[in-house]
Amino acid sequence: MPLPKIVTRAAGLAGGAGGKALEQLQHLRLPGFGQSSVTDDPRTAARRWRAVTVLTDPEQLHTAIPAPLAAFGDRLDVRVTPAPGDRGAELAARFRGPVTQDEIGDLRAALRESKALVEVGEVLRVDPQPHGRRKPTPQGAALEGMTEAAPKEGVL
Incomplete structure (x- = not known):
């Protein structure tokens, strides 16, 4: 197998392993440290x-x-x-x-x-767009969905 393919494959495996490790760390909670976990029961949250x-x-x-x-x-x-x-x-x-x-x-x-x-x-808003509506493209629809959810989730 040529070296560029080996490097690409290794990078893909490392990225996948890193993602899995972060997923596991996200659910690790130390009492009194960090933010609330998405896995907390509703009464605790x-x-x-x-x-x-x-x-x-x-x-x-x-x-x-x-x-x-x-x-x-x-x-x-x-x-x-x-x-x-x-x-x-x-x-x-x-x-x-x-x-x-x-x-x-x-x-x-x-x-x-x-x-x-x-x-x-005042509370600044993303919508409505000053230049009109976004084009009905997949990216535009995704951005509209994120913009709608962002106020409750705190991220865009």
Whole structure:
């Protein structure tokens, strides 16, 4: 077998092995370390604090909870503490009772929207596109789907 094929094959095997190792590490949890795992049971995930760092004086958040979080009413525990390194305030929230995965996504989106409202004064949106609609291509459809899911998942 020629050397370029051997190198290509070895790179493919190494990439596959690395992917499997990362998949296993994703499910490894050490108590008190890291972020919540996607494999946590729903009751544990619902009780977990979700937080954002907001570039503002913590006292400003103590006086008025931002509207996206206030919309949840008394279903949330909200905590405001000074952010580490004197970087503003840490705004954290968690549900008081049982919730669904969709509601957890709504909370994550509300925290990010609250951060934007306090820091910028508005929530910036990707849609609608200033130049019109995206072309109905497979890539355009994939981007539309990711843009729709991003507010709840926190990634694009």
